[in-house]
Amino acid sequence: MDEGxxxxxxxxxxxxxxxxxxxxxxxxxxxxxxxxxxxxxxxxCNDQNPVIFPDGTEFCNGVDDDxxxxxxxxxxxxxxxxxxxxxxxxxxLNGDSECLCAAKGDYTAxxxxxCDDESGGISPQAAEVCNGVDDDxxxxxxxxxxxxxxxxxxxxxxxxxxxxxxxxxxCEPEDFY
Numbered sequence: 001m002d003e004g005x006x007x008x009x010x011x012x013x014x015x016x017x018x019x020x021x022x023x024x025x026x027x028x029x030x031x032x033x034x035x036x037x038x039x040x041x042x043x044x045c046n047d048q049n050p051v052i053f054p055d056g057t058e059f060c061n062g063v064d065d066d067x068x069x070x071x072x073x074x075x076x077x078x079x080x081x082x083x084x085x086x087x088x089x090x091x092x093l094n095g096d097s098e099c100l101c102a103a104k105g106d107y108t109a110x111x112x113x114x115c116d117d118e119s120g121g122i123s124p125q126a127a128e129v130c131n132g133v134d135d136d137x138x139x140x141x142x143x144x145x146x147x148x149x150x151x152x153x154x155x156x157x158x159x160x161x162x163x164x165x166x167x168x169x170x171c172e173p174e175d176f177y
Contacts (some may be wrong), residue, residue: 015039060101085109130171
């Protein structure tokens, strides 16, 4: 074996799992690879598993797959798209999302459509109420039949008397009602 001078040697790391990355704490200065000492790059955080190495693919599995000291980070393979739901009503804001392995912080909703993420009483499943607000996120406020509405009768001739057979429950008078 060519011993060579210390200036000619290369640091080889023990690479037990043959993934091209070795154990930073187990290395030798050699003129060529020798047995398990075959990796020229260290920093493998799990030298017993060939799919775990620096810059590897992170998966949602509770393991640091890419040796960056973080587990199941944003955009890991198998993540779920969570929408921001600051008011905790179960509905998130469309367009404000993160792909996470588990709900985190305000990113907890998997259903979108919230039109006011500062009010837990406003969501696609909320009942519309006569209050000047779009409570059910359908783009309209105080629509016909909203909670708290009053019955108005059609008064086509505007004489102050309506047709009892033609009525609507409205938050305020409209048109001929």
